[in-house]
Amino acid sequence: MDFTVETATAAVMESFQGTKDPRLREVMEGLTRHLHAFVKDIEPTMEEWEAAIDFLTAVGHKCDDTRQEFVLLSDVLGVSMLVETMNGDEHGTESTVLGPFHMTESPRRELGDSIDLLGTGRLCVVSGRVLSPDGTPLLGAELDVWQCTEDGFYDVQQPDVQPPGNGRGLFRTDDEGRFWFRTVVPSHYPIPTDGPVGALLRATGRHPYRPAHVHFIAGAAGHRPVTTHAFVADSPYIHSDAVFAVKQGLITDFTESNDQQEADRYGVTAPFRHARFDIVLATAPEATA
């Protein structure tokens, strides 16, 4: 049978019939079906096809040990969030993207410690509990926390300015499932724009900013871990995150507090900002607990 626009998709799908792994076959057949539908839909010229090849090649060439431009592309096309959302658990706190800055190990810290090693910012307290879906506090739950500075940079982006581990901490909840630590209010910031994904954003009139947020990975025995953010409610771009990661349930008030008694409890001076963020972990299926 001849290769025509009409027969093309069936011919390519048939070529994957001999795939031993049934899941790989399913993925390749699905890719063929949807990729061909896209191509037939937009009818690219040869020059446009070449431009697409050049773009993908440039994205690949931008990737190295500290930069993942394909993850960035997946992010700005909403694919990362789509996959993350489909893999989330409705019984727990909503998940959101891991992002590209979880590349070093966070230092172990005690409850109440400050993760702000620079000491130049206005202190803020983040506190909350890790809970089971039925409200049971999860004691000894592990929390990995990371965030950028008030200027919008992570420690790994400013090795000459920030000590390693600034803005990061590994915490364990207390006997009542509680956690609390001191930090600064993080800033909104742009995703890297010096590569082909940045050029794509400029060409499509999109801004590169993410609203301010604190990253969390929370886990506890017998529960499904969750990767999520606490978003700063009054941050710019809270309604137009360049990577589509904001969910209503994750938007958190970083409230201004003048209560010096409360400030004393956390080792800060009023007025200070206080964010309360509880994390619910869905129960893990027994087999994988």
Place this chain on the structure above:
Amino acid sequence: MDFTVETATAAVMESFQGTKDPRLREVMEGLTRHLHAFVKDIEPTMEEWEAAIDFLTAVGHKCDDTRQEFVLLSDVLGVSMLVETMNGDEHGTESTVLGPFHMTESPRRELGDSIDLLGTGRLCVVSGRVLSPDGTPLLGAELDVWQCTEDGFYDVQQPDVQPPGNGRGLFRTDDEGRFWFRTVVPSHYPIPTDGPVGALLRATGRHPYRPAHVHFIAGAAGHRPVTTHAFVADSPYIHSDAVFAVKQGLITDFTESNDQQEADRYGVTAPFRHARFDIVLATAPEATA
């Protein structure tokens, strides 16, 4: 509005509303729609999403000045042929893929010259005419011809064995639109399999071979140029080209001839092989002639 599996596609499509170039907006909206449909269809795990990111990154890293792994990926997914076919002209000879070996300039040769500079193979004659759709011979039409050896290698793949320009020639048709040259019958050959695309073919049980063929780009004033192949009819893999490039109308008999009179005319010795391949060029729209 929250980012959910249901609202994701609309949210990302809306982000492209500010694109100034209407064609780019159309492409990005189409990409979003089809890419999200693919992701929702196969529901990748986080590990599968990471594997996809790693695969694309490896494809990008394999690309350099002499290797285009994304073109290869487009080829084995039938996308190159789909785009080529949609851009072909039904009034002329069917087009097929350019392939990755048209990277050097073919040397100018006279009609009747041999493009086989090694002289170790069994000679073959390729002859034909370049015609308008109404059958008018196109005199002075330009033909760029390239092919591999009897062993299945292009000159650029064997710089230590083959002189540059072996298997290549630029010809001009005579006053009756005819062309003829001497060569060897090319072999079938595998596409490069030492990269991630080769790994994909192995994982899906697909062979990497292309049936034997001679490449042509033909052009003439007032006509649309065509990029095509003459496929060797009795070649292995003629019904299972790894890049889906075979079209019935391009399959050409490389006939065994014992006619010494005809052999004398072409400067070869009987028995020899003779391929007749006429090329029809569609008329160009006046504005772009």
